[in-house]
Amino acid sequence: MPRALSRDAAIDLLLAATVAAVTVGGTAVIAWSSTPGRLPDWAGYLILVGMSALLVARRTAPALTMVAVLAGSLFYQVFNLPGGAFTIPPAVALFSAVSAGRRIVSVAAMVAWTLATFLLGGLWGRAPDVQGTVWLATWMAVILVGGEVTRARRERLRAEREEAAQAERAREEEARRRVTEERLRIARELHDVLAHSISVINLQAGVSEHLIDRDPQQARAALGAIRQASKEVLVELRSMLGVLRAVDDDGRPLAPAPGMDRLHELVERARDARLEVSVTLPEERPELPGGVDLAVYRIVQESLTNVIRHAGASRAHVTIGITDRDVLVEVADDGAGVPAGAPLREGNGLVGMRERVMAIGGEFTAGPAEGKGFRVQARLPARSAAA
Template sequence: MRSIRLTRMDWRDPAFAAGLTLFLVIGTPLVPRGQGIEIQLDPLGYTLLIVSGLTLAFRRVAPTAVLAVTSLATIVYYYFAYPGFFQPSAALVSLYTVAALGARWTALVSGAALCAGLLLISFRPAGLPDRQAFDGPLWVGGWFAAVIVAAETARQRKAYLNEVEQRAVDALRTKEEAAKLRATEERLRIARELHDSLTHAISLVNAQINVAAHLFDRDPDRSRTALFAVKDASKQAMGELRSALEVLRHDDEPERPHSLRQLPDLVKASEQQGVAVKVTVSGDSPAVSQHVDLAAYRIVQESLTNAARHSRASTVSVDVRYDYDKVTVRIEDDGEADSSSVVREGVGIRGMRERVAALGGEFEVGPRPTRGFAVKAVLPLGRSEDDNGGTA
């Protein structure tokens, strides 16, 4: 049997109980006596009417107890043959409350017990003739059945509305969480772009400034060349920063021109820092999606920057191999790292790993068996935006 969900008393319940009590006390004496066996209302009759009505003030706090009191008052009322047919209304209200709160079987059993009690009263020696004995119980029983059905319908409707409301709340929460996740991913993407691009340019500026300062007096021509390299690097940094700011100003991501086709520019920038770069490209270059092309470019860029800043390498090899369904990028340097070196993943390596993971690829980083450092990224090929429906 389902338990009843109790609630706190509402100010409307005492107000309703007082109104119904007033109606019973005033309206019952005005009803004409139908069968001629009813007696006039006396103090006990009025007491039963008042108790039945006022008890409803607690119908939400103690619904089962209120149902028992109103049902017992109804049986006693008709046992003494008091007049009127308004008195069962209090029992009907309490029965509706019990059923609406979820105790359907409690309401059914209580209603059946009340009808049985009224039926027994009808067969008492001073009662109605046999042919009319069932009129009262059937009349009350019909109302009880209608009340239980109405209460169950209202309860089911309320449960349905609560479920719909909860689904709406869950959908809104899911939408907000998805929006927060997209915002977080976008911030991380912008952070990676700023780090990969600006770090490379600033590293180049720092190296060329040192060269210019060191050769300012001894070799003005080389110093001037280094300053021009600083100018180009700073211009590149300004372009990268402007591109990142465009993402923040507009909803649509601006077109990013960086791709593996610009490897010669990265090689030139690295050689200006004193690092010789050897590039090898093998396989047929298919139409690569913009995201894969950009990720590969940034991985090469970050690796060259790390080779110049941290590895103290003099030579770096960049191997790009195109296969049917993937592109493999491998960058190796001849820096100071050896097989016992520990990889400390900073922002740059973590950014490369995130880029590869976002595309569903594979990423490896660590010292080479002999000497130097190696970075390997395997990126699955995606559909190119320039390829009209073709398969990359």
């Protein structure tokens, strides 16, 4: 099955047919009032058709097509055939070569063709007069200018398309980056919420299992703590998983992200897990940017979670300090800490805290405390996130 012509090939084929029809038709009209040439008229028409047919290659080989058409027009003039319309194919070929960027070869070919046309006209006693010379020079200048304008416009359109394509690629890349960042943020939030609450639930479940026979009242209290912790984690998960919606199922606004105003909940939950927690807060608590306020909450949450799960500590102290420029967060415990000489291995909790702090332009350190235990410290910008 033959392949369909491309759009450009179809246009070039139509152009060649149109030029051939106009050139042959015009020459036939001129031949009625002209003296016969040295070849029959039908031979001249064949030459004109051949010149026009060469134009189908004007895109793929513009310079070669131009030279071939100009040579064909000179061959036509050698036999003193009726003149005038035979200049149409050369004009189209020159225009195509200039618009394709072949400026130097086009100008050189045009000058050579013009001089040869004058010489052949003189040979047959048909040298152009002043008016004809001016017309031919103007015709050539129009061809050059028109071809150059077309080339410049084509280059501009190509550049605009490339810029648009680059901008689109940049937008897609930015969209992918934002999606990745959002996935990391959600993963970090889920880790912080689940790790803390499930650690408390696990510890309280162990307590209730151990005391269910010996101290039912204490076991009942542990089960109550499990119920409360599971309820809170479900509420937070529901709020987080509804981040793509503006309201919940009942049409009420979702609860705001947790912040420093909910630190007491973390402390109470940790105390329920048999960890003695003390807190030092600033006397005045200015309103913090949402990202910083959430980061303070998550750092304390994850730090207490690590103390409960890994430190084997009995006490922990949370210190929050706020200056004009920074928010200082410190969580220290009296647990086992890191053995002397052993490298610090950062798990998902420490890595998540570090990434959260770095994301808002802060500083994060974690390591053995002086004497005994482990310390987490973070310095968060109090203003940058609010800008």
